[in-house]
Amino acid sequence: MNNQRIYLSPPHLSGEEELYIREAFESNWIAPLGPHVNAFEEELANYAGIRGAVAVSSGTAAIHLALCLLGVKKGDRVFCSTLTFVASANPILYQGAEPVFIDSEPDSWNMSPKALEQALMEAVKEGQLPKAVIVVNLYGQTAKMDEISALCEFYRIPIIEDAAESLGSTYRGKKSGSFGHFGVFSFNGNKIITTSGGGALISNDDESLSRARFLATQARDPAPHYQHSQMGYNYRLSNLLAGVGRAQLKVLEDRIEARRAIFRRYEEALVNVPGLRMMPELEQSYSNRWLTTLTINEREAGFSVKEVLSALDKENIEARPVWKPLHLQPLFLKNAFYSHNRGKPISDSLFYQGICLPSGSSLTPEEQARVIQCIYEVYKKAGSSLLMP
Numbered sequence: 232m233n234n235q236r237i238y239l240s241p242p243h244l245s246g247e248e249e250l251y252i253r254e255a256f257e258s259n260w261i262a263p264l265g266p267h268v269n270a271f272e273e274e275l276a277n278y279a280g281i282r283g284a285v286a287v288s289s290g291t292a293a294i295h296l297a298l299c300l301l302g303v304k305k306g307d308r309v310f311c312s313t314l315t316f317v318a319s320a321n322p323i324l325y326q327g328a329e330p331v332f333i334d335s336e337p338d339s340w341n342m343s344p345k346a347l348e349q350a351l352m353e354a355v356k357e358g359q360l361p362k363a364v365i366v367v368n369l370y371g372q373t374a375k376m377d378e379i380s381a382l383c384e385f386y387r388i389p390i391i392e393d394a395a396e397s398l399g400s401t402y403r404g405k406k407s408g409s410f411g412h413f414g415v416f417s418f419n420g421n422k423i424i425t426t427s428g429g430g431a432l433i434s435n436d437d438e439s440l441s442r443a444r445f446l447a448t449q450a451r452d453p454a455p456h457y458q459h460s461q462m463g464y465n466y467r468l469s470n471l472l473a474g475v476g477r478a479q480l481k482v483l484e485d486r487i488e489a490r491r492a493i494f495r496r497y498e499e500a501l502v503n504v505p506g507l508r509m510m511p512e513l514e515q516s517y518s519n520r521w522l523t524t525l526t527i528n529e530r531e532a533g534f535s536v537k538e539v540l541s542a543l544d545k546e547n548i549e550a551r552p553v554w555k556p557l558h559l560q561p562l563f564l565k566n567a568f569y570s571h572n573r574g575k576p577i578s579d580s581l582f583y584q585g586i587c588l589p590s591g592s593s594l595t596p597e598e599q600a601r602v603i604q605c606i607y608e609v610y611k612k613a614g615s616s617l618l619m620p
Contacts, residue, residue: 237601239549240421240522243593245482251474264448265470271477275431278480279406279414282435285443286468286476290395290417290430294365295322296443296466297391297413297432303328303362310350312342312367312374312393313556313568314578319367319393320557331361332558334571335578339513340524341374342366343571344382350569351386363389368397368407369554370510370587371423371490371521376402376410391415395430398423399487399519408433418472423486423521423592424479426472487519489592493599494520497588500603501525504610506532524553526584533613536586542609548602553585 255261268286276284287293303309305327311320313332323330333350336343347364354360364383366374376392383390390411394400397407398416408414413436418429434440445451450463468476494509501507506528512518529535536552543550556578558568570576589602 233597233601234547237548237589237594237598238591239551239587239589240591241593242420242425242427243486243591245478247478247481248475251478252471255471255474260470263467263469265473267470267473267477268468271468271473271480272431274477274480275416276433278483279409279433281406281409281414281433283437283440284431284433285440285447286473287430287432287447287466288468289318289428289466290393290415290419291318291322292447292464292466293413293415293417293430293432294319294391294393295325295464296446297415298322298326298328298363299446300413300439300442301363301389301391307362308354308359309363309365310347310361310388311365311557312369313558313576314340314369314554314581315367315393315557316395316554317557317560317562318395319365320563323365328362330557330563330566332556332563332566332568334569334576335369335581336375336571337577338511339372339374339516340369340510340577340581341372342379343577344375344378346569346571347379348382350567351382351388353569355386360386361388363391365391365393366411367393367395368400370524371397371400371519372510372512373397373400373402373407373516373518375513380410389413395419395422396521397519399483401517402513403515412436413439418476418479423490423519424476424483426468426476426479429468429472429476431468486592490520490523490590491518493590493592493594494523496596496599497523497525497603501606504532504606506530521590522587523590524585524587526581527586528584532610534609536584538613539586539606539609542605543602546601546605548589548605550589550602551587553581553587555582 392411394408395417418426447466
């Protein structure tokens with residue numbers, strides 16, 4: 232059997248990246264900024280249906296800039312989804328602010344409006360409303376943005392929509408990333424499109440975007456010499472990488488279609504395995520299915536996530552658990568957390584039962600069949616052991 236490594240979500244080039252990079256070399260625009268950066272920002276904003284974008288070095292940098300623009304400072308609170316990668320919350324610490332974590336809900340795996348409402352009500356009693364709410368769209372699925380937006384509008388709290396994993400997804404016909412005061416994209420190597428490393432901050436607030444560009448280029452004052460009146464950051468995306476992004480953006484819809492097809496093949500193949508449940512898709516939403524994720528109920532299935540991960544690893548196949556909730560991370564154990572219900576938090580259950588399967592848009596049907604067959608073998612082995620006296 233072919234034992235070539237199958238990766239979780241490798242980069243998938245379009246073939247046109249070299250054309251844009253060659254153009255940058257031929258025009259000598261290899262400096263940090265240039266025509267590709269400007270064009271990439273415009274194309275990205277047009278795609279998202281929003282007024283403007285600022286291309287930066289990472290999604291983390293974009294979140295950090297958003298917090299700076301909202302005036303988040305030491306002693307402030309920022310509410311954040313708990314079921315996410317640590318990069319969603321680290322920028323809160325950069326500002327000396329305090330993260331407060333909000334549980335998931337079962338329909339989308341994303342921020343629970345119920346838990347958010349409880350947290351906001353208690354914040355009112357304590358006289359310390361958050362300066363922002365960071366809502367993460369997990370694995371390509373958008374959160375319940377209508378309910379979350381209504382709560383944040385009522386309390387006048389700005390939303391930062393972390394759409395690092397959900398570029399191209401929609402909620403009620405509107406593009407992911409366009410719901411908050413700020414939206415954030417990531418173009419890391421494992422994302423649905425990549426610039427190798429990079430990200431973007433998007434918004435309808437032109438003045439804030441202009442200031443984001445200022446802060447992201449070391450906050451250099453408009454003077455003939457190097458003058459700086461405030462602290463800035465070296466966060467801008469290079470012209471070379473923006474060229475890669477332009478080529479990638481042209482094939483985004485193809486990449487979404489490919490990942491959704493991969494999700495469907497997994498779903499169809501695993502539907503009869505007891506205890507396995509695919510990540511849901513909200514009504515009136517369209518997920519890019521960045522990663523195919525599912526949960527395994529060990530009691531029903533007879534096997535665990537750990538056993539599947541081990542079996543896949545032996546076959547040279549990369550798979551991972553679902554994100555470990557931030558409220559369980561050693562870094563944040565002292566931070567407040569609001570659960571969706573009074574029992575076991577939804578995010579905890581998803582972490583213990585969730586698994587991410589290889590989902591790259593270049594994954595072939597034959598490679599996917601290897602993954603599926605490996606899961607079948609674990610299922611068969613579990614069934615045999617259950618039948619033993």
